[in-house]
Amino acid sequence: MKREISVTLNGKPRTDEVEPRLLLIHYIRDVAGLTGAHVGCETSICGACTVAVDGIAVKSCTMFAVQADGKNVLTIEGLASNGNLHTIQEAFWNEHGLQCGFCTPGMIMVTKQILERNPNPTEEEIRHGLEGNLCRCTGYQHIVNAVKTAAAKTGA
């Protein structure tokens, strides 16, 4: 049976009827039409679907939409403000922290969480923080550079 849920998605409240089994990632992508977060696996390993729910980075393929009822959901589309890229987005761009771009929204969203909790991470802490996000293109080195750069910018 469908249930009504209310979610504030990137600052905009919305209400939808959803099946309980609808995954949050499918709610965001197929119901709300925000396709920035991606599905890269079904075993909660790759992190391409990472979004923030009430400020907490989660893998939205491992959460049902009903669990997000009443919560604030932030996706990659909600990161830039007034047309200005977020510092982390800018850092990924400047440091060539992406190639095919498929993992990138998840990488950026988890970076946000890493830096919120530890504004000046060491390289080891950055790599540990990226543990739940797979990238097949970059070998991670430019992603690590991007996180470092974003940290330096945010700290400054």
Added chain:
Amino acid sequence: MATTTITRTEPLVGKRIRRREDPRLITGTATYVEDIQIPGMHHACILRSPHAAARIRSITTQPALDMPGVVAVFTGADTQGIGPVPCGASLPGLRVPYHRILATDRVYFVGHAVAVVVATDKYIARDAIDLIEVDYEPLPAVADPEKAIAPGAPPVHPEWPDNVAFTFHQEGGDIDKAFAEADVVVKQRITSQRLIPTAMETRGVVAEWRPGEKSLTLRSSTQIPHLMRTLVAQMLSIPENRLRVITPEVGGGFGSKFNVYAEEALMGFIAMKIHKPVKWIESRRENFLCTIHGRGHVDYFELAAKRDGTMLGLKLKLIQDLGAYHQLLTPLIPTFSVLMMPGLYKFANIQADITGVFTNCVPTDAYRGAGRPEATHGIERMVDILAAELKMDPAEIRFKNFVQPDEFPYATPTGLSYDSGNYAAPLEKALAAVDYPHLLAEQAKAREAGKLMGIGISSYGEICAVGPSPAMPAGGWESATVKIEPTGKVTIMTGISPHGQGEETTFAQIAADELGVDIDDVLVIHGDTTVVQYGIGTFGSRGTAVGGSALYFALQDLKAKIKKFGAMLLDSDDILFANGQCICNKTGKSVTIAEVAGASYRAMKLPPDTEPGMVATRFWEPPNFTFPFGAHIVVTEVDKDTGDIAIKRYVAVDDIGKIINPLIVDGQIHGGVAQGLGQALWEQAVYDDNGQLITGELMDYALPRASRMPWIESSHTVTPSPVNPLGVKGVGEAGTIGCSPAVVNSVVNALQPFGIRHIDMPLTSEKIWKLVNAGGQA
């Protein structure tokens, strides 16, 4: 210093420019196949065989059809009129099984497509799959290529009981003489395990049929839109000009999307049947089961040499695990290994015998490097084995055997002509970077202290810019169209199909330099067969070397035309074209490129023998491959207690010819090394004896993660290629090819005190631990 601010007059080629692709990717506004929504779109879900080999006795679809929301269910009986999944390779005597898009009476590997459900919703389509009943009669299967060619093995295809799809022999020089004259012959069995390419975006197709126009549009995550159009049109028996293939954003390929799969034709078939758009998105599990794997070699090498280290000849018996079918280039891949056999070394005698073997597994095909990593791994391991046998330094034996800079173009015994090179240069640079004498002293000390420290070198070569057309089944040229619009803006349409490699940026750099325009005035378009002239696609490190060269020549055509119009407009026969302006050398008067372009379209007046407009198209046929090379040095330390390998240093010196954008090149090297390291240390597609894929999810197939990657110290030597006007060689596969032998050489070197001379990949901790602690076999 990631990026450089460019002032207008500086050339852009050679600069670390941030990518023009990125704004859409970092904001989540790019459109991948799964992001496409079309009104009325339906969803397909595919039922796949749980058996590696079985007869299909019956399929019951009615319960699925009865489910509300289900529109259709198709089985192999419905799709018999559709042509087979194409194999583009032809080899003498090649056995080609008929590869139907849905299985009919028999399944040949786990994941083989058996039926497809079409529903209004993807959740319903998935539910309905469980309602289809297939009565299978399981049959014996074989998953290991060596077992498959042993007597008594179950036949994968009953019509060919020996499981041999082809044999292939190649010889160069006089191999018997070489081995007769040798002081020493070293032999080793070396495997390159099956790998799963694992692009982060799985495959996906959206098919849309417009009955009124009798036209089909396929949006597919592919590296080869045009080849796909040609081949799928043939499969579906529809006119090619009524099939449009669009590649939206593609989330990585690494060769796995350099193919035409059953699903592309199947979705086209469905859309034409139900007159509704239909979408199919591969799950990760399907991606592991049904999208091509790479590698899958068992290689038996024999290397003959003189006691002074001079290499004389190399023999190879290559057993290629093909899987159950041939995908686009499956049987051709091991022939690339043969071409690559001599590496960078000067011996004149080779002999190779390939046996292509059917197994009850998903087909293998091109995966980053495609045959060349296997060969390079082999020769680079054999050189180290020889060095150990002769008690020579691995660097010294390489220097001794390199083809020398004055010997280019160099004819190899495998029939290639190496374009240009200074093979000692990157090795010298890498040795200097690690301070080799000091490192050896450090290792001696470490060994005295009981530590297992290893130093590994690879000096690799590769075959890139694939390739001259005769070497490819469907052409190896590439195309470019450049249009200068009436307002002076520049549109490039390239026949390649980049998906992360950054040619929207590098091609804009090239065009901006050639035309003297602002890079922001250049737009690069690709991946739509209705918009872009025919092209071949992106694979084999060919994008810039072949596609960029086509672009370069189209730009030269336009520059000539610009000068003609400039001369006319300035009424001068002494014209210079520079910085986006035509300047009269006598009067100093000038017109801008926009003024020239505008005049060419208004065409109030035309220069003699000149057509209106400012468009040029070039189809460029490369005269040769390019041959990048380099040296990687890896320092490792092995933990005796656990067998864990720590990479202490990774130094990569790559010569990829001229560099258009160093930032992008660094990224290509890093990513390539990561995939090489994945093969060396962690990744393996494991099938059990019944043909079940044990590593069927990312929970069991270990991709490199951020915390496990070393810092890669990347630098270059630059030897321009004479093959193309840009002087580039190609970079996409370099890191992968250079990496795995350097890592394995390093670990074998670390285990030298235990008398170890070879270890097969992946170098799992358990394997290493056994060697260290039991003195046993890995």
Added chain:
Amino acid sequence: MIAHIFEYSAPTDLKEALGQLASGGKPLAGGMSLIPIMKLRLAAPEHVVDLGRIVALNYIREEAGTLHAGAMTTHYQIESSPLVRSRCPLLAEAASHIGDVQVRNMGTIGGSAAHADPAADYPASLMALEVQFRLASSSGERTVSVEDFFVDTFATALQPGEIITEVIIPVEDPSAGVSYQKMVQPASGYAIVGVAARITKSGGKVTKARVGVTGLGPKAFRAKAAEKLLEGTEGTAADIAKAAAAVSEGVESNTDLHASANYRTQMARVYAGRALSVAVSRAT
């Protein structure tokens, strides 16, 4: 990727939840294990009772020598809690090794324990810490020791309709040294083996040793033989080696693609040695 259809409820009240569980509902905690297996259709509960909205199950507090963590306390909350870090550092250390940032944000201590994955990180520490589980069902409450709780692979003492409500952890002796050491399965990030060690010393002797092991056998366990061998010794390298060698005593080791039984056994010994060395060195 798509789960079977199920009914869903998200009670905010524990009693209400227990009532729903009594009628056959499947409890959903952080979902880090349950949701993936539902997506792969390896589990198909008819009714999912989401415990995520029961605020009364999410807390960390100290009471008379024990820490109490509500079952829905996330790994991140444990890992980052100043209280846990100071009063029970082993638990915080173990939490920091679980999965990744996103998994630790959602995964809960109760959910992890109830799932009883033989390769999960937490159970090693829960064993070494000798925690108690407070369990509740519609018919009442009971307290079960960790040793009685873990029964077998994916099997616990939980009865149908029963859930963990609280984990009760003894406050650590401030002079104790603790450590969790883990060999990581490279694909999944789970433990091939993980060993948690707690050491208390007095007068230069080890007075108390507790060793919990995960990954090695069908369930997490206390390596009591190893503990006994170490207690009363000075905790020298030789003492530790002897104790570590006994860590696998009486356990039938798991075997899989990532580690054979023999290798796992050996690694359990190596990692026990490492955990004990660190713990001994940290004990004052």
